[in-house]
Amino acid sequence: MKKLMISGLLAVVLVMSQSATAQSVDDIVTKYMDALGGKEKLMSLKTVKMEGSMNVQGADLTITSVKSHMAGFRMDIEVMGTSNYQIVNTTKGTSFWPIRGMASPEDMGADQFKSFYNQLDLHGPLVNYKEKGITVELSGTEKTGGSDAYKLKITYKNGVTANYFIDTKTNRLVKTSGKMSVNGQETEVETSFSDFKQNADGYWFPYTMNTMQGTVNYDKITTNMAVDEGLFKF
Numbered sequence: 001m002k003k004l005m006i007s008g009l010l011a012v013v014l015v016m017s018q019s020a021t022a023q024s025v026d027d028i029v030t031k032y033m034d035a036l037g038g039k040e041k042l043m044s045l046k047t048v049k050m051e052g053s054m055n056v057q058g059a060d061l062t063i064t065s066v067k068s069h070m071a072g073f074r075m076d077i078e079v080m081g082t083s084n085y086q087i088v089n090t091t092k093g094t095s096f097w098p099i100r101g102m103a104s105p106e107d108m109g110a111d112q113f114k115s116f117y118n119q120l121d122l123h124g125p126l127v128n129y130k131e132k133g134i135t136v137e138l139s140g141t142e143k144t145g146g147s148d149a150y151k152l153k154i155t156y157k158n159g160v161t162a163n164y165f166i167d168t169k170t171n172r173l174v175k176t177s178g179k180m181s182v183n184g185q186e187t188e189v190e191t192s193f194s195d196f197k198q199n200a201d202g203y204w205f206p207y208t209m210n211t212m213q214g215t216v217n218y219d220k221i222t223t224n225m226a227v228d229e230g231l232f233k234f
Contacts, residue, residue, distance in 0.1 A: 025138050028150050028166055029126045035171040036204045045069065045122045045203060047227045052207075052218035063216060069122040072232025088116040089232040105234070114158050115180050125154050126164070133157035141168065144175050145192060172196055173206075199223055 033039045047068050054061040056079075065075040072089040082098045093108035093116050108116065118125065125134050135155040141148050142165065149165040156162075162178035175192045193206035201223045209216045 025136050025152065028138070028152065028171075029129070029136070031171040032126055032166050032173070037202060039127060041202070042123050042127050044224075046224050048122060049220075049222040049225060049227075050205075050218050051220040051222075052216050054214050054216045056214045066227060066231060067120065067122055068227045068229060068232070070120050071227075071229055073116065073120055074231045086116075087232055087234060088113070088120065090117070090120070092234070093117070094234055111186075112180060114156075114160050115178075117158070118156050118160055125156065125162075126152075129154075139163070145194075147174070149174055170196075172204075 033042060036042055048066070050063075050065045052063050054063055059079055062078040063075065065073070067073045070090070073087070075086045077084040077099075079099055084097045084099055086095045087093065088108075093113040094105045095108060096102055096105040121132075125132070126136065129136050134157060137153045137155075139151040139153050142151050143149070144165045144167070148168045150168060152164045152166065154162045154164055160178070162176055164173055165175040165177075166172070167174045173193055175190065177188070177190045179186050180189050189212060191212075192210040193208070194210070195208040196204055196206050198204055199221045203221075203223050205218070205221050207218045207221070209218075
């Protein structure tokens with residue numbers, strides 16, 4: 001009888017713990033969406049064009065990226081007189097880097113394409129994550145950029161995993177980390193986000209992104225403009 005009581009108590013504690021964790025995740029996600037204008041605002045985002053610059057080893061890059069929700073992504077980089085690009089649509093991805101000596105575009109590997117494909121969701125993985133078949137787990141908190149941040153482990157439907165760090169005070173995404181296939185090798189990548197501002201349409205974006213290659217500063221972000229989906233064809 002005593003063993004049965006203990007087993008029952010453990011089961012209750014386990015259920016309570018799981019419910020608390022699930023509630024914590026949903027609470028964090030709700031606050032995150034509210035900090036960006038709310039769920040309805042986020043779901044009204046259809047297209048984005050981001051224009052900015054970056055300096056890598058003394059070379060100035062001009063970056064323009066265009067995304068259409070769940071349709072395609074194109075990033076153009078002008079550097080040292082060369083025109084480079086990456087294109088991803090719903091079926092494949094390709095890259096052309098003449099600055100690296102490429103003579104013709106090359107298709108992305110399967111793993112790299114999976115990671116880029118997930119970025120076609122302009123609303124982000126946390127919005128309606130359950131309906132999208134995405135798993136979100138709370139892995140505690142970590143110091144990020146001098147502040148505490150919730151660490152959420154995200155597992156996409158296609159098996160790709162990533163960590164999202166949500167600032168406990170601002171409820172904004174301040175860092176992502178994960179693994180990506182680069183040149184056939186799995187590489188750990190991190191990106192941090194800062195300088196959040198609203199654009200002309202009232203959408204919040206980080207205008208500064210610190211990547212492993214350098215810092216990207218955006219000076220113009222346009223939303224919900226018409227996009228020719230021919231941009232995403234090869």
